[in-house]
Amino acid sequence: MSADAGWLDALRWDADGLIPAIAQDATSGKVLMLAWMNREALERTVATGEAVYWSRSRSRFWHKGEESGHVQKVLDLRTDCDSDALLLSIEQVGGIACHTGRQSCFYRRFSGESWEDAEPVLKDPKDIYQGNPKK
Amino acid sequence: MSADAGWLDALRWDADGLIPAIAQDATSGKVLMLAWMNREALERTVATGEAVYWSRSRSRFWHKGEESGHVQKVLDLRTDCDSDALLLSIEQVGGIACHTGRQSCFYRRFSGESWEDAEPVLKDPKDIYQGNPKK
Numbered sequence: 001m002s003a004d005a006g007w008l009d010a011l012r013w014d015a016d017g018l019i020p021a022i023a024q025d026a027t028s029g030k031v032l033m034l035a036w037m038n039r040e041a042l043e044r045t046v047a048t049g050e051a052v053y054w055s056r057s058r059s060r061f062w063h064k065g066e067e068s069g070h071v072q073k074v075l076d077l078r079t080d081c082d083s084d085a086l087l088l089s090i091e092q093v094g095g096i097a098c099h100t101g102r103q104s105c106f107y108r109r110f111s112g113e114s115w116e117d118a119e120p121v122l123k124d125p126k127d128i129y130q131g132n133p134k135k
Numbered sequence: 136m137s138a139d140a141g142w143l144d145a146l147r148w149d150a151d152g153l154i155p156a157i158a159q160d161a162t163s164g165k166v167l168m169l170a171w172m173n174r175e176a177l178e179r180t181v182a183t184g185e186a187v188y189w190s191r192s193r194s195r196f197w198h199k200g201e202e203s204g205h206v207q208k209v210l211d212l213r214t215d216c217d218s219d220a221l222l223l224s225i226e227q228v229g230g231i232a233c234h235t236g237r238q239s240c241f242y243r244r245f246s247g248e249s250w251e252d253a254e255p256v257l258k259d260p261k262d263i264y265q266g267n268p269k270k
Contacts, residue, residue: 034215081233108215109212110212
């Protein structure tokens with residue numbers, strides 16, 4: 001971790017101290033999920049090389065894959081022109097990013113009238129989390 | 136546009152009535168930008184087939200490409216497992232999504248110490264906006 005926090009200060013954190021982070025599969029280019037980071041989550045991500053988010057629903061750090069084993073190895077990290085979003089190019093261990101057992105969290109496609117499931121479940125969440133389903 | 140707003144109600148809008156929307160190039164898979172939509176912006180997007188965002192900095196609708204001509208034709212629209220983010224698969228007219236003249240807004244790569252420009256400028260913004268640069 002860099003002792004100089006300039007790279008963290010350079011980002012535009014929202015009123016809650018968060019920034020949205022997109023995780024994209026480095027190989028397929030598939031967008032797997034959007035989650036949130038605070039400063040420490042991003043520091044931990046950089047320090048460990050694995051994605052660490054801030055869970056807004058649980059108000060705690062969320063080392064992605066901590067329960068499922070489906071960690072995300074960060075190969076490339078970018079911000080955008082406004083410095084208010086992050087893009088992580090990752091290797092998705094296990095090939096499953098979503099707590100529903102799908103490759104991507106973006107599996108609900110707009111049909112013109114409603115949102116319809118458009119991606120297969122690759123693994124039963126029960127088998128991923130052994131009775132404690134969290135994403 | 137559907138008369139039934141159920142598909143809009145199904146989304147989880149934030150306290151400001153917004154949802155983050157990722158625009159991904161349908162051909163290359165490149166993530167081009169992250170912007171925000173409110174309900175009407177999403178309705179307009181669906182009605183016109185072109186991405187319409189809500190500009191938080193200018194507090195107005197932002198039909199992407201309205202000045203530059205670099206509109207985004209929406210080929211596929213998805214939401215995620217939590218219904219709190221959108222993913223647009225788009226055709227980027229002009230091949231440039233960023234107001235800096237780059238293909239993608241995510242051109243600033245983390246070097247380990249700082250954010251460094253990692254993508255070429257394809258067209259001078261002056262030539263894109265003719266003296267009125269806005270993204």
